[in-house]
Amino acid sequence: MTKGIGVLVSERxxxxxIENDRLAGKISSFPDDAEVDDALVGLPAELIAxxxxxxxxxxxxxxxxxxxxxxxxxxxRRGVIEDSPNLxxxxxxxxxxxxxxxxxxxxxxxxxxxxxxxxxxxxxLAATRNHLDRLIRVWTLGNGIGYxxxxxxxxxxxxxxxxxxxxxxEHFCGCGGSGHLEGIMGQxxxxxxxxxxxxxxxxxxxxxxxxxxxxxxxxxxxxxAAGTATSIHLDGPGKFFVTGINAxxxxxxxxxxxxxxxxxxxxxxxxxxxxxxxxxEVAVIGAAVNASRWRSRS
Numbered sequence: 001m002t003k004g005i006g007v008l009v010s011e012r013x014x015x016x017x018i019e020n021d022r023l024a025g026k027i028s029s030f031p032d033d034a035e036v037d038d039a040l041v042g043l044p045a046e047l048i049a050x051x052x053x054x055x056x057x058x059x060x061x062x063x064x065x066x067x068x069x070x071x072x073x074x075x076x077r078r079g080v081i082e083d084s085p086n087l088x089x090x091x092x093x094x095x096x097x098x099x100x101x102x103x104x105x106x107x108x109x110x111x112x113x114x115x116x117x118x119x120x121x122x123x124x125l126a127a128t129r130n131h132l133d134r135l136i137r138v139w140t141l142g143n144g145i146g147y148x149x150x151x152x153x154x155x156x157x158x159x160x161x162x163x164x165x166x167x168x169x170e171h172f173c174g175c176g177g178s179g180h181l182e183g184i185m186g187q188x189x190x191x192x193x194x195x196x197x198x199x200x201x202x203x204x205x206x207x208x209x210x211x212x213x214x215x216x217x218x219x220x221x222x223x224x225a226a227g228t229a230t231s232i233h234l235d236g237p238g239k240f241f242v243t244g245i246n247a248x249x250x251x252x253x254x255x256x257x258x259x260x261x262x263x264x265x266x267x268x269x270x271x272x273x274x275x276x277x278x279x280x281e282v283a284v285i286g287a288a289v290n291a292s293r294w295r296s297r298s
Contacts, residue, residue: 008120028058053099075156121146125286
């Protein structure tokens, strides 16, 4: 199989050389310190593209590389970032062309394809778990709520903004919308709701029997079940992975109980859920996997 390059642009930029859907060598990152999570905030799109090129060049010999896939947070279509709440300066940028301009002197007319970061994580999990022959969906629970799908299919896929309640008081989503999944489950939303507690404390207090926290934990799990049930009703059953910094809070028994209440059609009940650890390496693999499949069908 031909070689490819995968890149993740999120809290930082991470690049890796991929062969046979596996990492071939070490990854290259900017900044080097993984604890620095704001280095890209406010950095212009042109400089991010140049920094991607620099990390790619750090990978060493690029002979035989046939494609490059890059994942960004936000809605990305045909090389344009239509919106990106986590990196708002990228909204409207022609990121695909900027990457081509930055990399062309070194890689020539190499095919470069841009994806949502949650989608490349789904592809990475599919590759590393030998699930490339099936439908894979991933919930990423962090400051926001990401939703990734493999096989890749063009679309907005902002399932973190699924409406899971009609209560007008549920207005904590970062996009400003009411009743959204992210407005209940997101790290930022939980901090706004519980001004006197961190998310870790909310779930700890729930274990201790605090009524307000117990009721919220139920709401939190019911919201995830509702978002998952909506995906099942639209896209069919299959494998769901749950990852991210707040996946540690998931009570699979409670989540399954709520999901069983919501999905009753027998052809749709062949689904399963699993909490997994993630990582930049998985996303980098997924970026190249998606680019490879995109290239083969173009």
